Amino acid sequence: MIIGMTGGIASGKSTVARAFAALGIPWVDADDVAREIVEPGEPALAEIAAHFGAAVITADGRLDRRALREIVFADEAQRRRLEAITHPRVRERLTAHLARLEAQSAPYVLLVSPLLFESGQAALVDRCLVIDVPESVQIARTAARDDVDEAQARAIVAAQMPRQARLARADDVIDNAAGEDALARQVAELDRRYRAAADLPPAP
Numbered sequence: 001m002i003i004g005m006t007g008g009i010a011s012g013k014s015t016v017a018r019a020f021a022a023l024g025i026p027w028v029d030a031d032d033v034a035r036e037i038v039e040p041g042e043p044a045l046a047e048i049a050a051h052f053g054a055a056v057i058t059a060d061g062r063l064d065r066r067a068l069r070e071i072v073f074a075d076e077a078q079r080r081r082l083e084a085i086t087h088p089r090v091r092e093r094l095t096a097h098l099a100r101l102e103a104q105s106a107p108y109v110l111l112v113s114p115l116l117f118e119s120g121q122a123a124l125v126d127r128c129l130v131i132d133v134p135e136s137v138q139i140a141r142t143a144a145r146d147d148v149d150e151a152q153a154r155a156i157v158a159a160q161m162p163r164q165a166r167l168a169r170a171d172d173v174i175d176n177a178a179g180e181d182a183l184a185r186q187v188a189e190l191d192r193r194y195r196a197a198a199d200l201p202p203a204p
């Protein structure tokens, strides 16, 4: 069984994934895979350089992520162009990662992705788990964590699926506006349900 975990920027996906990992559940993160496919030498990086120009490539030939971020979150057409280059490759590599994880005979596995619904990755999973927080919490946590100002955090949130639309597609929801204790309880309860669905005993 593959659980797709999603939520907007800074909703807490990595934090929740670590809590599942502590219960023995393996996971793959779409943001990590999206980084792998633009490493030097990868065809996606060459396509990005051809379309966006030298301004998005650093002196040592790597992707200048900040420069590209500033372009694509200010211009939807450019963001769509970037996604046309990256998303098919991300999906292809995720499929291979998930097959490898499933072969490890874990009770179930997690695909963690900010764009599970937006980029067609939901087709790769059996159930969708949404990590839900109000937008104000997302913006505050993004600005506190990343090298991103509040206006850009708002632009990134605006480029993602609206909160209510995401919730409407959820099979399960974790409310991550509450504290870490409440989060741990919700993860333990879901883990019990997922193991029961997979017909396996609970974690010790």
Ligand SMILES: CC(C)(COP(=O)(O)OP(=O)(O)OC[C@H]1O[C@@H](n2cnc3c(N)ncnc32)[C@H](O)[C@@H]1O)[C@@H](O)C(=O)NCCC(=O)NCCS
Residues within 6 Å of the ligand: 008, 009, 010, 030, 031, 034, 064, 065, 066, 068, 069, 072, 079, 082, 083, 086, 087, 090, 113, 114, 115, 119, 156, 159, 160
């Ligand atoms: C624009 C890029 C270069 C910015 O890089 P940066 O290191 O600043 O951010 P990072 O990759 O860590 O992403 C941070 C968050 O931004 C959000 N985000 C990233 N890409 C997108 C997008 N196309 N649409 C909406 N939100 C996005 C996600 O919530 C993500 O978790 C990078 O995000 C990118 O290449 N995006 C396109 C690939 C993609 O869609 N990745 C998302 C997972 S498939």
Ligand SMILES: Nc1ncnc2c1ncn2[C@@H]1O[C@H](COP(=O)(O)OP(=O)(O)OP(=O)(O)O)[C@@H](O)[C@H]1O
Residues within 6 Å of the ligand: 007, 008, 009, 010, 011, 012, 013, 014, 015, 016, 031, 114, 141, 142, 145, 176, 177, 178, 179, 180, 183
């Ligand atoms: N329940 C919580 N209470 C307080 N802070 C939290 C909680 N959950 C997560 N955070 C903090 O919020 C920030 C975002 O969390 P995290 O990195 O897990 O989100 P994410 O959804 O994986 O983000 P992204 O996809 O943007 O990388 C982190 O700084 C994290 O420590």
